[in-house]
Amino acid sequence: MASSISAAAKASAAFAHKKELAAPAPHRAGSSRRTKPCRVRAVASPARTPRAPSSTGSVKTAMTMTEKILARASERAALEPGENVWVDIDVLMTHDVCGPGTIGIFKKEFGEDAKVWDREKVVIIPDHYIFTSDERANRNVDILRDFCLEQNIKYFYDIKDLSDFRANPDYKGVCHIALAQEGHCRPGEVLLGTDSHTCNAGAFGQFATGIGNTDAGFVMGTGKALLKVPPTIRFVLDGEMPPYLLAKDLILQIIGEISVSGATYKSMEFVGSTVESLTMEERMTLCNMVVEAGGKNGVVPADETTFKYLEGRTSVDYQPVYSDAEARFFSDYRFDVSKLEPVVAKPHSPDNRALARECKDVKIDRVYIGSCTGGKTEDFLAAVKVFLASGKKVKVPTFLVPATQKVWMDVYSLPVPGSGGKTCAQIFEEAGCDTPASPNCGACLGGPRDTYARMNEPTVCVSTTNRNFPGRMGHKEGQIYLASPYTAAASALTGYVTDPRDFLM
Numbered sequence: 001m002a003s004s005i006s007a008a009a010k011a012s013a014a015f016a017h018k019k020e021l022a023a024p025a026p027h028r029a030g031s032s033r034r035t036k037p038c039r040v041r042a043v044a045s046p047a048r049t050p051r052a053p054s055s056t057g058s059v060k061t062a063m064t065m066t067e068k069i070l071a072r073a074s075e076r077a078a079l080e081p082g083e084n085v086w087v088d089i090d091v092l093m094t095h096d097v098c099g100p101g102t103i104g105i106f107k108k109e110f111g112e113d114a115k116v117w118d119r120e121k122v123v124i125i126p127d128h129y130i131f132t133s134d135e136r137a138n139r140n141v142d143i144l145r146d147f148c149l150e151q152n153i154k155y156f157y158d159i160k161d162l163s164d165f166r167a168n169p170d171y172k173g174v175c176h177i178a179l180a181q182e183g184h185c186r187p188g189e190v191l192l193g194t195d196s197h198t199c200n201a202g203a204f205g206q207f208a209t210g211i212g213n214t215d216a217g218f219v220m221g222t223g224k225a226l227l228k229v230p231p232t233i234r235f236v237l238d239g240e241m242p243p244y245l246l247a248k249d250l251i252l253q254i255i256g257e258i259s260v261s262g263a264t265y266k267s268m269e270f271v272g273s274t275v276e277s278l279t280m281e282e283r284m285t286l287c288n289m290v291v292e293a294g295g296k297n298g299v300v301p302a303d304e305t306t307f308k309y310l311e312g313r314t315s316v317d318y319q320p321v322y323s324d325a326e327a328r329f330f331s332d333y334r335f336d337v338s339k340l341e342p343v344v345a346k347p348h349s350p351d352n353r354a355l356a357r358e359c360k361d362v363k364i365d366r367v368y369i370g371s372c373t374g375g376k377t378e379d380f381l382a383a384v385k386v387f388l389a390s391g392k393k394v395k396v397p398t399f400l401v402p403a404t405q406k407v408w409m410d411v412y413s414l415p416v417p418g419s420g421g422k423t424c425a426q427i428f429e430e431a432g433c434d435t436p437a438s439p440n441c442g443a444c445l446g447g448p449r450d451t452y453a454r455m456n457e458p459t460v461c462v463s464t465t466n467r468n469f470p471g472r473m474g475h476k477e478g479q480i481y482l483a484s485p486y487t488a489a490a491s492a493l494t495g496y497v498t499d500p501r502d503f504l505m
Contacts, residue, residue: 060077060078061077061078061080062324062325062326062327062328063078063079063323063324063327064232064267064269064323064324064327064328064329065205065232065267065269065299065301065321065322065323066207066229066230066232066267066269066297066299067079067080067081067229067232067327068321068322068323069188069189069190069206069207069321070085070087070190070207070227070229072188072319072321073087073088073089073090073190073207074086074087074088075088079229080229081229081230081231081232081330082228082229082231083228083229084226084227084228084229085226085227085229086224086225086226087190087224087225087226087227088190088223088224089121089190089191089192089219089223089224089225090121090186090189090190090191090206091121091123091179091184091189091190091191091192092121092122092123092191092192092193092216092219092220093122093123093124093125093175093179093184093191093192093193093194093195093198094122094123094124094125094193094194094195094216095124095125095126095127095128095175095193095194095195096126096127096128096129096130096137096140096141096144097128097129097140097194097195098194098195098213098216099124099140099143099144099147099194100140100143100144101213102194102213102216102217102220103143103144103147103217103220104213104217105213105214105216105217105218106217106220106221108217109217109218109221110220110221114221115151116151116153116220116221117219117220117221117222117223118223119151119152119153119154120154120155121223122151122153122155122220123155123179123184124144124147124148124153124155124156124157125157125172125175125178125179126140126141126144126157126158126159126171127172127173127174127175127178127440127441128440128441128445128447129441129447129448129451130159130162130438130440130441131162131165131437131438131440131451131452132447132448132450132451133448133450134448134450137447137448138162141158141159144156144158145158155182155184156170157170157171157172157178157182158170158171159171165405165408165438165439166405171405172404172405172406172439173402173403173404173405173406173407173408173439173440174371174372174375174403174404174439174440174441175193175195175372176193176195176197176198176200176201176284176288176372177200177284177372177375177376177403177404177407178403178404179191179193179200179201180200180201180203180204180280180284180309181313181404181406182313183310183313183314183315183316184201184314185201185203185204185206185208186204186206186310186314186316186318187204187205187206187302187306187318187319187320187321188205188206188302188318188319188320188321189206189207189318190206190207190208191206191207191208192208192209192210192211192215192216192219192225193208193209193210193211194210194211194212194213194216195210196210196291197210197288197289197291197372197373197466198210198211199287199288199290199291199295199296199297199298200284200287200288200372201284201287202287202290202297202298202299202300203280203283203284203286203287203298203300204280204300204302204306204310205299205300205301205302205306205320205321206299207297207299208287208297209296209297210291211225228265230265230266230267230296230297231266231267231329231330232266232267232268232269232323232327232329232330233258233263233266233267233268233269233329233330233331233332233333234269234271234323234329234331234332234333235254235268235269235270235271235272235332235333235334235335236271236272236332236333236334236335237250237270237271237272237273237274237275237334237335237337238272238273238274238334238335238336238337239273239274239335239336239337239338239339240274240277240337240338241274241277241278241337241338242337242338242340243504243505244342244486244499244500244501244504244505245337245340245341245342245484245486246282246285246382246484246485246486247278247282247283247285247286247484248285248373248374248464248482248483248484248485249340249341249342249343249484249487250274250286250335250337250340251285251286251288251289251290251292252289252343252344252345252350252353252482252483252484253335253340253343253353254293254333254335255289255292255293255345255350255351255353256343256345256351256352256353257333257353258293258333258351259293259351260292260293260294260349260350260351261293261294262293262294262351263290263293263294263295263296264294264295265294265296266294266295266296266330267295267296267297267298267299268287268290268293268295268297268298268299269298269299269300269301269323269329270283270286270287270298270299270300271300271301272335274335274337275300276303276305278300278305279305279378280305280306280309281376281377281378281379282378283300283305284372284376285373285374285376285379286298286300287299287300288372288373288466289350289373289466292350292351292466292467293350293351301320301322301323302320306320341355341356341357341499342355342356342357342483342484342486342487342499342500342501343355343356343483344356344359344462344481344482344483344487344497345468345481345482345483346359346468346481347468347470347479347480347481348468348469348470348479348480349468349469350466350467350468350482352468355499356483356487356490356497356498356499356500357499357501359481359496359497360496360497360498360499361496362460362481362496362497363460363495363496364396364460364461364462364481364491364495364496364497365396365397365459365460365461366396366397366398366399366453366455366459366460366461366462367394367396367397367398367399367461367462367463367488367489367491367492368398368399368401368442368443368453368461368462368463368464368465368473368488369383369398369399369400369401369463369464369485369488369489370399370400370401370402370403370437370442370443370444370453370464370465371401371403371441371442371444371463371464371465371466372403372441372444372466373464373465373466374463374464374465374466374484374485374488375401375402375403375407375439375464376403376407377406377407377410377411377414379464379485380400380402380407380410380411380424380485381414381416381424382484382485382486382489383424383428383485383486383488383489384416384419384424384427384428384489385416385486385489385504386485386486386489386490386493386500386503386504387427387428387430387431387433387489387493388416388418388419388427389503389504390493390503392431392493393430393431393432393493394431394432394433394492394493395492395493395494395495396491396492396495397434398428398431398432398433398434398489398492399433399434399437399442399443399452399453400428400433400434400435400436400437401436401437401438401439401440401442401443401452401453402436402437402439403439404439405439407439408436408438408439410424411423411424411425411428411436412424412425412436431492431493433492434453437452437453438452443455443473443474444463444465444466444467444472444473445467445472445473446471446472446473446474447474451474454473454474455473455474455475455478456474456475457475457478458475458477458478458479459475459478459479460478460479460481461473461478461479461480461481462480462481462483462487462488462491462492462497463480463481463482463483463488464482464483464484464485464488465480465482466482467480467482468480468481468482481497483497484500486500486504487499487500490502490503
């Protein structure tokens with residue numbers, strides 16, 4: 001708890017009482033085998049008779065994954081959509097854009113000398129406005145650094161030398177991908193972040209959502225947040241994934257189907273044989289954009305793919321939960337993925353869906369491959385697959401921004417299948433693309449005018465990012481077509497919005 005707390009935060013004293021209760025067996029880090037039930041410490045729970053584990057066996061009240069996660073975190077036997085509950089937070093993330101504001105609120109409400117509730121559960125990641133000469137942007141990172149030193153924050157991924165990101169071993173890059181790579185995303189937990197795309201972490205079978213600076217300031221001091229339990233929409237995706245589709249096509253298809261308000265304050269749960277076949281990075285893409293449909297959070301059930309990804313990344317035990325067969329869903333949507341085609345979201349909304357082949361007459365000026373949505377290792381491997389198949393050079397400037405330092409290293413070191421040992425970087429160079437930039441959020445959200453690849457003119461761009469509102473990537477008259485890495489690479493080769501099947505089939 002904070003050492004100095006204002007009247008507004010004194011209510012947190014009510015959470016000091018602790019007791020024990022039975023809980024589902026935790027998943028041991030580095031193991032995919034479940035162990036016998038154990039006893040855990042819980043906070044602010046009224047006395048009750050211990051109940052059977054919620055993730056296995058019979059339950060009195062059937063619940064969805066999201067309801068179970070929030071029930072565990074609020075020490076409730078059961079929850080229903082619409083209930084407001086105080087939830088214990090497992091991880092709080094903030095970055096250079098919202099961090100200074102969050103810190104300011106924390107100090108105002110809890111006192112200048114207050115301490116964060118748990119220095120190992122606050123993760124601070126500079127990533128948005130990093131490689132710029134803008135003094136205010138640079139000041140934001142300085143504020144984060146001073147606070148982390150003051151609070152002895154364990155997980156602060158700092159950057160000091162802006163001339164060469166590689167000289168900063170602690171620097172990671174885009175927060176949502178760094179959270180996953182550094183083992184901060186774990187099944188059954190609650191992760192909050194001061195960024196709307198925090199929902200990315202739902203790919204790990206956890207509740208993850210974005211919050212504002214005020215809420216984050218309160219969490220920073222108490223480790224708790226007041227959340228309303230969302231109803232769950234279930235998306236069942238079955239069928240074999242065609243070789244010309246990626247998860248970006250799937251989520252754009254879904255958003256186009258339900259609209260940007262179709263899942264407002266609802267959980268979006270993704271299940272089905274197609275989802276089970278996706279890699280963790282593709283699952284991240286799926287969950288990353290649920291907020292573009294108004295979703296409170298997105299979630300994918302944890303499985304062996306999840307557990308294997310987490311091996312060696314975390315030493316923290318975690319506890320997966322799964323929706324009960326009798327759980328009540330707000331609605332169901334079913335898709336036969338084998339029948340879907342590559343799609344794009346036309347300007348100026350993520351739900352302005354169109355088939356890529358329907359936009360073949362749209363002339364473009366540039367292509368951007370990067371961001372938390374489309375700047376992961378597998379996104380770049382997908383792009384080079386198209387370049388490799390074509391053997392041609394790009395006809396428009398093609399900008400590449402790896403999400404994290406690890407992704408950047410993969411681009412320069414991993415051999416591309418079927419290339420004779422070449423790396424992504426070599427194939428990109430042969431295709432005439434720009435040299436991969438320093439890892440950060442880049443032009444995804446515009447940023448200072450000197451941000452790499454920012455749209456400073458009213459150009460037309462095909463981008464693997466997540467939003468295409470006016471001004472999102474810079475110029476307010478710019479036009480952004482959201483697309484998968486396959487479609488982005490194909491479009492770079494022709495200078496028009498292009499269906500990747502032209503090169504992959």
